[in-house]
Amino acid sequence: MGSSKSDVRFAPVILAGGSGTRFWPRSRKAKAKQVLALDGQRTMIQQTLDRLLPLADASDVWVITNDLLDDVIGEQLPEVPRERILSEPAARNTAPACALAAFLLERTAPETVIGIFPSDHAIKDTARFAEVVRAGVALAASGDKVVVLGVPPARAETGYGYIELGGVVDDPAVADSGIEVRRVKRFTEKPDRARAEEFVASGNYAWNGGIFLWSARTLAGAIREFRPAMAPLLEKIAAAYGTAEFERVFAEEYPQCENISIDYAVLEPRSAKGEMNSGIYCLPGDFAWNDLGCWSALHEHVAACPPDMVSIANVIDGQDPLTISIDSCGNYVYAPGKVIALVGVSDLVVVQTGDALLITTRERSQDVGKVVAELKTKGREDLI
Structure with a gap:
């Protein structure tokens, strides 16, 4: 071997x-x-x-x-x-x-x-x-x-x-x-x-x-x-x-x-x-x-910092070169092609695609699957 x-x-x-x-x-x-x-x-x-x-x-x-x-x-x-x-x-x-x-x-x-x-x-x-x-x-x-x-x-x-x-x-x-x-x-x-x-x-x-x-x-x-x-x-x-x-x-x-x-x-x-x-x-x-089971796990994985700093690091994915963060920490944001500004917010997950916008907290990101279940009950197969 x-x-x-x-x-x-x-x-x-x-x-x-x-x-x-x-x-x-x-x-x-x-x-x-x-x-x-x-x-x-x-x-x-x-x-x-x-x-x-x-x-x-x-x-x-x-x-x-x-x-x-x-x-x-x-x-x-x-x-x-x-x-x-x-x-x-x-x-x-x-x-x-x-x-x-x-x-x-x-x-x-x-x-x-x-x-x-x-x-x-x-x-x-x-x-x-x-x-x-x-x-x-x-x-x-x-x-x-x-x-x-x-x-x-x-x-x-x-x-x-x-x-x-x-x-x-x-x-x-x-x-x-x-x-x-x-x-x-x-x-x-x-x-x-x-x-x-x-x-x-x-x-x-x-x-x-x-x-x-x-x-x-x-x-x-x-x-x-x-x-x-x-x-x-x-x-x-x-x-x-x-x-x-x-x-x-x-x-x-x-x-x-x-x-x-x-x-x-x-x-x-x-x-x-x-x-x-x-x-x-x-x-x-x-x-x-x-x-990588949910957005909070991705935040933890991508955050380029020591483990004890992960919870306060902002992770901005797919962003315009300009990102502004004022008194904000622990957020994960995915919004391709957008200038992203964070002001006084913490521990959020914000994900934008062409047809949908997700806003939740890192703590509740395990529950995002419930959104898909709700969309299914409403007949919105086009979104899942």
């Missing part, structure tokens, strides 16, 4: 099917956040692929998305073979999407290590990311193991899942990497504030960053064990891949899959076997990770 690419076959799977409602009005169904350049010139999904290419060939990458985004993703990722960009016939959460890749690969290369990578993450230390993933691939390839990357928690965040860490493992598969391996005791989804504070204070929890590594055989086997009704559906789809029947079989079978996350479908029931028997291991996701 010392070279840039491992001898183990590695197949990254990029999950890109979400609609990014909390980034409305910039993010729309046909142009969701993963195909937007939110923090630079490269889009979120392009940055995701950029991080993975030192670890795998583009021809080994899979992308799971939807019909509204597959063409633009194909244009943005010309390196990825078009037949490996799969459009879900129906949104079924992350378990069927992850498992689909496992069943496809299990037929011909069951020892292939699959990596699950959401397309909306921001990672600043890409060299460390590659180092940790490389170690995770080696660990996942060494047996019936599940590897998760746990992000050191920066605060008591209630919007993330948490991983309770178990004992340190001296595994020969990663002995030369210098990266600590921990067993996993349990997963807890989105705790309340009091529990989140307790977790962070204990020093024995990590955020669940949604990045997982396992062999195709291990993941397909876990689906058969814990979600047996889903397995024959995915087996039929995998058997039809590469034939003239694939689109029909995919459209008929996939919507019958359970709508469930990979965490609930596989990780939690497997962890219930106990720390010593689950075969779940955690590597440190200490590579300046940020889940």
Whole structure:
């Protein structure tokens, strides 16, 4: 594992099917956040692929998305073979999407290590990311193991899942990497504030960053064990891949899959076997990770200042060269082509597009998805 690419076959799977409602009005169904350049010139999904290419060939990458985004993703990722960009016939959460890749690969290369990578993450230390993933691939390839990357928690965040860490493992598969391996005791989804504070204070929890590594055989086997009704559906789809029947079989079978996350479908029931028997291991996701889930997260990510100053920094995106700020702090503003003046305001999010204007606070930016739901009830599909 010392070279840039491992001898183990590695197949990254990029999950890109979400609609990014909390980034409305910039993010729309046909142009969701993963195909937007939110923090630079490269889009979120392009940055995701950029991080993975030192670890795998583009021809080994899979992308799971939807019909509204597959063409633009194909244009943005010309390196990825078009037949490996799969459009879900129906949104079924992350378990069927992850498992689909496992069943496809299990037929011909069951020892292939699959990596699950959401397309909306921001990672600043890409060299460390590659180092940790490389170690995770080696660990996942060494047996019936599940590897998760746990992000050191920066605060008591209630919007993330948490991983309770178990004992340190001296595994020969990663002995030369210098990266600590921990067993996993349990997963807890989105705790309340009091529990989140307790977790962070204990020093024995990590955020669940949604990045997982396992062999195709291990993941397909876990689906058969814990979600047996889903397995024959995915087996039929995998058997039809590469034939003239694939689109029909995919459209008929996939919507019958359970709508469930990979965490609930596989990780939690497997962890219930106990720390010593689950075969779940955690590597440190200490590579300046940020889940760009809402405008406040983007503000935090883009603010070019020390962490203790993020809350008071103004972030002005897409602005005219002239910006005026008087007694204002902690704001995020996106208004391309406009002179922006802030006077005596704090902690606002203001986002202007050609047909919509969003005004909220950073604290309430998690609720922007409710705007999309309200627009839907009012029949304004043109705005979502």
